[in-house]
Amino acid sequence: MTDLLSGEGSLPTEEQLKGKVSRRGFLRLAAVAAGGSVAALACSVDPTAVPATAIPPTTDPTAVPPAEPQAGVRVGEGDPRIQAGPVEFRGNGAALKGYLSRPTGPGPHPAVLVIHENRGMLPHFPDVTRRLAAEGYTALAVDMLSREGGTGIFASTDDARDALRKIEQDQIVGDADAGVAYLQAQDFVRNERVGVMGFCFGGSITWLLAVRNPEIKAAVPFYGGAPPLDEVPNLNIPVLGIYAGEDKRIGAGVSDLEAALKANNKNYKFRTFAGANHAFFNDTGRRYHPEAAGGAWRETLAWFEEHLMS
Numbered sequence: 001m002t003d004l005l006s007g008e009g010s011l012p013t014e015e016q017l018k019g020k021v022s023r024r025g026f027l028r029l030a031a032v033a034a035g036g037s038v039a040a041l042a043c044s045v046d047p048t049a050v051p052a053t054a055i056p057p058t059t060d061p062t063a064v065p066p067a068e069p070q071a072g073v074r075v076g077e078g079d080p081r082i083q084a085g086p087v088e089f090r091g092n093g094a095a096l097k098g099y100l101s102r103p104t105g106p107g108p109h110p111a112v113l114v115i116h117e118n119r120g121m122l123p124h125f126p127d128v129t130r131r132l133a134a135e136g137y138t139a140l141a142v143d144m145l146s147r148e149g150g151t152g153i154f155a156s157t158d159d160a161r162d163a164l165r166k167i168e169q170d171q172i173v174g175d176a177d178a179g180v181a182y183l184q185a186q187d188f189v190r191n192e193r194v195g196v197m198g199f200c201f202g203g204s205i206t207w208l209l210a211v212r213n214p215e216i217k218a219a220v221p222f223y224g225g226a227p228p229l230d231e232v233p234n235l236n237i238p239v240l241g242i243y244a245g246e247d248k249r250i251g252a253g254v255s256d257l258e259a260a261l262k263a264n265n266k267n268y269k270f271r272t273f274a275g276a277n278h279a280f281f282n283d284t285g286r287r288y289h290p291e292a293a294g295g296a297w298r299e300t301l302a303w304f305e306e307h308l309m310s
Contacts, residue, residue, distance in 0.1 A: 073283050073293075075130035080104065082133040084126070087140075091178025092171070097143040097150050098179065099126040101133035107188035110308035113179045114141040115198030115205050120151030120160035124284060135301060136309070138189050142179040144172050164201070173208050180215050193217055193308045197300065198224065199281065203242075211235045218307035220300050223250045223278055226257040238267040240303040242296050246277040271299050 077084050084101035099121070103109055112132050116125045121143035129139035145151045145163060154160040176196070184191035195218040198206035203224020210219040211231040222242045243251060254270065261268050276292035279285050283293065 073131075074127055075134045077130070079130065079134065082130055084130050084133060089178075089182045091182060092174040094147050094175075096175055096178060096182075097121070097146045098182075099129055099141045099143075100138070101126070101129040101140075102138040102188055103133050103136055105136075107138070108190045109136060109138045109188060110193035110195070110304070111138040111140070111183040111186075111189045112304065112308070113176065113183065113194065113196040113209075114139055115176060115196065115202030116141060116144065117199045118161050118164055118201035119157040120145050120154070120164060122151065122157065124282070137304065138183065138186065140179050140183050142175055144175055146175070147171075169208075172205055173212065176205055176209055177213055180209075180213060184215065195219060195304055195308050198222065200224070200278070207239075210237055210239055218304060220303055222281060222296075223247060225250060226253045229256065229260045232257075232260040232266065233264050235261070235264070235266050238303070238307050239269075240299060241268065241270045242281075242299070243270060243272040244276040244278055244280050244292070245272055245274040250278065269303075271296065 075082065081104060082101050083104055085099070087098050087100045089096055089098065114125055114128050114132070116122070121141060125141040129141050132139035143150050144167065145154070145160060148163050151160050154163065180194055180196070183189050183194055194215060196206050196209050196216050197220040198204075199222045203221035205224075206219050206221035207224045207227040209216050210221070211227050211234045214236070216237055218238050220240045220242065223244065224241070241254075243254060245251075251272075254272075258270065273280065273289070273292035273295060276289040277287050279287040280289035280292045281296060282288055
């Protein structure tokens with residue numbers, strides 16, 4: 001099914017969500033709307049942005065501060081609701097670096113793999129995993145530059161982007177698959193309830209996992225390029241696609257993708273936020289759009305609540 005949002009990002013009513021999320025889930029989403037843990041996730045990091053206090057600064061001396069982020073969007077490592085920190089694991093023939101966050105409460109918990117954008121594992125993405133942990137999920141972000149020594153060895157985000165462009169897509173998909181397997185091996189994870197979400201470059205990889213990895217149970221790609229349309233018949237999971245009304249480049253491929261999904265009777269929903277542009281989820285960037293970001297996060301929580309929490 002398709003559902004194109006006008007952009008105001010309003011919270012669905014309990015009646016609209018009936019049968020899709022639990023009563024507990026609806027109350028949690030309502031709390032989010034009231035300013036609790038609204039998470040403005042990033043699709044692409046603007047290299048001119050200044051990160052928040054306690055996040056390492058960019059190397060760009062001309063960086064300008066963005067609009068003030070919504071209260072409560074970030075979750076610190078010391079938050080008592082979660083346990084979080086770097087991890088390293090073997091997968092896909094290499095030592096892979098990642099960042100793992102999970103709730104402190106008793107598990108096991110459903111899990112979400114987080115795939116970063118095309119400038120590597122910047123501090124924003126560990127924060128995304130912490131936000132998910134605060135909502136009841138174990139979440140892992142994998143550094144797709146692990147084999148090159150990790151994102152942190154590059155002098156600038158441009159250098160990291162250029163290095164990432166040289167990596168074969170199959171290797172990146174394989175490393176993402178390894179992240180899924182790592183999550184499934186943890187005793188605090190419900191190994192039959194693993195989802196994936198990613199941003200821009202990561203959104204495209206999310207689509208590929210959705211059509212290729214049978215262990216994935218739900219996906220939320222943000223601004224991701226469409227998978228090969230001849231692979232759409234392989235899709236067997238529900239997908240929520242998040243798009244921006246002003247993002248013409250990614251938007252150009254949406255109609256063909258939707259036609260293929262409809263023709264194959266797939267379970268999907270698209271949300272397009274009018275007035276927002278590419279990277280509107282990035283609460284450290286100049287394209288940050290608080291209303292669209294909050295609305296998209298509520299949609300994401302509702303989707304994972306329906307398909308991973310049950």
